[in-house]
Amino acid sequence: MGLNDDSKKRLLAYAKKGYCYNLIKNRNVSVIKDALGNNVVMINDIIFRGKRGIKWIDVEEYLKQYIGEFYTIAETNEVVYIGTDLPDEYSHSEYTHILKGTNEKAKANAAQGLPELIITATNMEHTDNSKAKHKKDAKYGWYKYESRFALPVFASNGEVERYNVFHVAMILRHDKDGKKYLYDIMNIKKETSDLFQSDDLTQ
Secondary structure, three states: OOOOHHHHHHHHHHHHHOOOEOOOOOOOEEEEEOOOOOEEEEEOOOOOOOOOOOOHHHHHHHHHHHOOOEEEOOOOOOEEEOOOOHHHHHHHOHHHHHOOHHHHHHHHHHHHHHHHHHHOOEEEEEEOOOOHHHOOOOOOOEEEEEEEEEEEEEOOOOOEEEEEEEEEEEEEEEOOOOOEEEEEEEEEEEOOOOOOOHHHHHO
């Protein structure tokens, strides 16, 4: 479901005026609730960009900082770990290779908000593992959650003029060690509501 006009105004206003809270230090990421009470992870910087596409090797290196960390999904109280496989899978999976344009940029920059995307994940679905190559690292199957995040679009003067909001599937593998690990994010879709306009803040 897309954001309505009131929600869009609130989202941009909160981001610009600082009515957000940071869950993790040293990153310009925050979480707000829309008018319906749903969480939106605000990623306020675009650190991965490129006219000829994203340099995924840079994304891979960025993701290595998370290895060994773990975060708890608020809705289910499940603990999600970041394993050594995430940077490579996230950056070089078959899904990543097919991404172009806005969605490629969205996935690359979503890397900044992985802790918050995990914490705010909702709507769990479980499926058994059916692939031999994952008989150990996904012995107990796969979990899919949903999250939402927003990325800024900057005007020529460097000011944020609007935000694009995306829906994403968070894919977890349930390892033979009994722990759940973030495996990848997929099914990135930009919400179809109108984009945020800077003029909204003055209305």
